[in-house]
Amino acid sequence: MMKTLTTIRFFKPLACASLFCLPMLTTVPAIAAGNAVSGADVYNAECADCHSLKAGKNKKGSSFVGLIGRTAGTVPGAKYSDAMKSSKIVWTPERIDAYITHPKQVVPGGSMKYDGLDDAKARADLIAFLATKS
């Protein structure tokens, strides 16, 4: 649950635009579940083609199991660009958020063919969902 908490805290500023702001701070588990549910939809629509939720299963991108807290470019068997491998990014919710907003800016020369997700709420939901898989 700790990781979920981190996620939520980080997203306080983002999520404050919505009504979720207050309950998020107080009743973390319930809201985390709620966000994670719509986050699953975001995952299915945006990421599932290339990232699996099965441990050890690498598609075009690495498995998402254990993503939060992991160092970039370190999943065994996954294919990474040199840029990603040398980025040394640690995938905190904050860095994931920045990365999927502008993949090419955060990891210039990276090989993820993804334009970016503009919707801040969708990103917050998605990261809450990913936290449940970490």
Added chain:
Amino acid sequence: MQFPRRQSTASQRGGMRFLLFSGGIIALTATMNQPAQALPSYARQTGQECTACHVGGFGPQLTAYGTRFKIGGYTDSNGESGHLPLSAMFVGSYTHTAKDQSEDAGPYAGANNNLVAQEVTAFLAGGLTKNLGTFVEAGYSGVDNVFALGEMDVRFASTVQLGGKDTVIGVTLNNNPSVTDPFNTLPAWRFPYASSDLAPTPAASTLLEGGLDGQVLGISAYGFWNDSVYAELGGYRSLSTSSLHSLGLAGDAGEIDGISPYWRLGYMKDNRKSAYSFGVFGLYSKLQPDRLSSEPTNNYQDIGVDASYQFLGTRRHIFTLFGSYIHEQQTLDNTFSAGDASSRDVTLQNFSLNGSYTYDQTYGITLGVINTWGDKDALLYQSDSRTGSPNSTAWILDANWTPFGKESSWGSPWANLRLGLQYTLYTEFNGASSNYDGSGRDAGDNNTLFTYVWLSL
């Protein structure tokens, strides 16, 4: 018939692909070229599910992601080595027409209610090197009891920067104009994705609808700029009769005089939850029906427009809408001078539209209409049509079940299966709704119930 010498190959794609003339001539190349591809070897290579590239988790209908995989040269992978680019496919089917056909539906079939191992095919499908990828099909047709080469698309592609944007540039060596196309709107890959080899289909079709399928060899160069603008230009030449023979291909579309150009321009936008595309395309062919003679040629100028929309959402409810229109201007100097057409200039048009819904990447239903119409010509169409008209309209409803093809699926990524039930209803066939052949056969007599089991490994 408007293509006197194309009889054995002038297959209409889709529901109308397979011509079975009263004489029982079979479109063999078309039989082998059944578009039928959700290839597990691609899934093994990419580590992705069939659902990433295919609507409903089974080929050949591509998602925007699948479109990019094809344009990229079939080479994309998850970086693990040791993938064998080999797949296999089996199609078994049962065909029932409203009334028996006047002759047996095929050399090894009866006049109706035919159960057949329609296709057993092997594919060389996948990346051979980082830039070289293939989609090559060879197999056995139970309808004709022969082995033959099927669709072939061997490509070399690489990504460069153009105006600061990723641009895929590639070349393909292939054997059917439009087989290279990455959208499912052009004849080679449009709906219906499976159809009977043993049901009557309308006689008239534009050249692009499989008229040169397997009979030619072509090279096209293509580019795909910024994941959005697609352009392709190619040229085709006829295979010699001896090559056709050694590839197991019967029939002869005649010989292309010089090179037949094929071109295509398209635009696509992938919003991930949805995607759309639209474009224009064309083919020009001067065909010498009789290879040995130096008589005038028959010329076919095909120009078309197409568009597609797909809503993918979370992939639980998927909707698609695909359409195309082809206009063909024929200048039949050869046929006219032989006295088999009453005019040199004939137009033929084809319209195809289909919409589908797929639930949970498992249950799919598609409704489509394919309409062919054109100038009347009593001589040109005399062998098939009492009215001398090429007009036909088919409504096709296809319901299918694809239990596997997903990440958690049984057999993934080694096997995939689709079971389908398809009904084709003709409101007009070869120029009339009733007594179209002058011997009392009605369009509705050709209504076809087709059930299929489609397995790929």
